[in-house]
Amino acid sequence: MKTHIRSGFWVLIALLVCLSLSVYSVSAVTGRPKNVQVALRAKWSGTPILLEAGELLSKEWKDLFWEFIEVWLHNANEEIDSYTAKGCLKKIVKYGQSLLPETLASVFEFSLTLRSASPRLVLYRQLAEESLSSFPLTDDINSNIITGEVSESNENIESKKTKPLPVGLNLQSPGGKCCWVDTGGALFLDVTELQLWLRSPNESAGDMFQQPELFDFDHVHFDSSIAGPVAILYGALGMDCFREFHVTLVEAAKEVHYLTLRDILSCITLTIMIRIK
Incomplete structure (x- = not known):
């Protein structure tokens, strides 16, 4: 009888020792600092x-x-x-x-x-693509005229205009410009051209149905007025051409509606809108 009690006692001691070691091991593991690495994957290239x-x-x-x-x-x-x-x-x-x-x-x-904010930049990029697709590919057309080649048919040009641009590929406006202004009825690739338009925007505004579409997420400049033709600048903060267009539009915003700015990649793309009084 004493032998059974003694052996049972030692079994209990052994179990307690094993349990203590297990608890110590768990606490040692949980006590170590853990490094957490998170990777985000999207269907588009990284945005700035x-x-x-x-x-x-x-x-x-x-x-x-x-x-x-x-x-x-x-x-x-x-x-x-x-x-x-x-x-x-x-x-x-x-x-x-x-x-x-x-x-x-x-x-x-x-x-x-x-x-x-990355998904919104991708959305802006799609709007910039639509802006470019709304106008003929003047580079291709002018090139054909200069070289004496026959111009492409309207059907082929339209096909090029509407062909989706792969996400992640940089946009390129006619002439390889990284910034441009879209008024709905015209595309300005040069600040000088924009300044001429700003002198009498209402005369060249044309049909109001040509006005660019505006969205709730567009940025509204605090010096803007309310009514008038809209101009959208596509470019990107950090680029020289953006500075030139931005300064011109900010000065005009005191007399016009500098309505919105949409950021995206073109050579990256940022858009700014103005409404003229």
Whole structure:
């Protein structure tokens, strides 16, 4: 009898020791810091963080979108880590945070890493593609005339205009321009041409049914008036041609309706709208 009790006692001791070791092992594992890596996959190529930052700020307050553009352009010549990717991101975060209250500024960089504005940039890119497809491919037509070749039939040109552009491929306007203005009835590839149009936009506005379609998500410039012809600028913050067009439209916005700006890739694409009084 004593032998059975003694053997049972030692079995109990052995079980307690095993249990203690198991608990220690589990606590040791759970106590270790864990690194979490997250990868996001989308059906489109990556979109610029700079453009995403503007969209993200506009979700907090619509005018922050325009303020961010002005801050970026004003400090465009600032040296920042020799223009490295890390330095550029640091600059984006710095200027974005400068426009936000402290409580939001602290999470701005983290919000950028979520890439929540990327789908909207892809949508804007599709609108830019539609803008280009609304006009004849003047480069191809002029080239055929200069070289003496027979111009393509309207059917072939229409086929080229409506053929979808693969997502992720850069848009290219006639002449290889990275920025252009769409008024619904005309496409301006040069700032000088735009300035001529701005002198008498109502005379060349034409049929109001030609006006570009506007959307609820379009950005409205705070100096805009309400009525008048619309002009949409496609370009991208960070590009020289965007600065030229943007400055021209901001000056015109005091007399016209500088209505919206849509960010996307063309050589990337940002769109700005104006309405003339």
